[in-house]
Amino acid sequence: MLTQRSRYALRSMLFLARAPANTPPIPMTRIAVEANVPRKFLELILADLRDAQLLHSYRGKMGGYVLSRPAHLISLGEIIRVIEGPLALVPCVSRTAYRSCKDCRSEVDCEIRHAMMRVRDETARILDGTSLADATADTLVAA
Numbered sequence: 001m002l003t004q005r006s007r008y009a010l011r012s013m014l015f016l017a018r019a020p021a022n023t024p025p026i027p028m029t030r031i032a033v034e035a036n037v038p039r040k041f042l043e044l045i046l047a048d049l050r051d052a053q054l055l056h057s058y059r060g061k062m063g064g065y066v067l068s069r070p071a072h073l074i075s076l077g078e079i080i081r082v083i084e085g086p087l088a089l090v091p092c093v094s095r096t097a098y099r100s101c102k103d104c105r106s107e108v109d110c111e112i113r114h115a116m117m118r119v120r121d122e123t124a125r126i127l128d129g130t131s132l133a134d135a136t137a138d139t140l141v142a143a
Helices: 004-018 028-035 039-051 076-084 111-128 132-136
Strands: 055-058 064-067
Touching: 004 028, 004 039, 004 064, 004 076, 004 132, 028 039, 028 064, 039 055, 039 076, 076 111
Parallel strands: none
Antiparallel strands: 055 064
């Protein structure tokens, strides 16, 4: 299940994705209210998304946040990986944080591993195939 932190990140990014093109930076306080995210969590989440180059931040009186690229070029998978880390449910199938399972006799013969690889692949296919633009569209088409 997604953590609350990931849900906050997704809601914030979806709010920013709905902003019309060439909108000035949106202040954190407005994002917090509109996306229904506590400000103390939002500050950390937006910093992580900025560091991952999914957002640009601007300081000052007219400062705030904007997406770093068009909404159709930012996937839900990217956002979740920034906040949660790998999508894999077990470490032996992770592409970015692989670790062997301590109690596994043979990765080659492990039925759990084979099943979790399929789950990881399908989860990644759907999340990486769903952009912010897709998610904010009136009709969401399955990836």
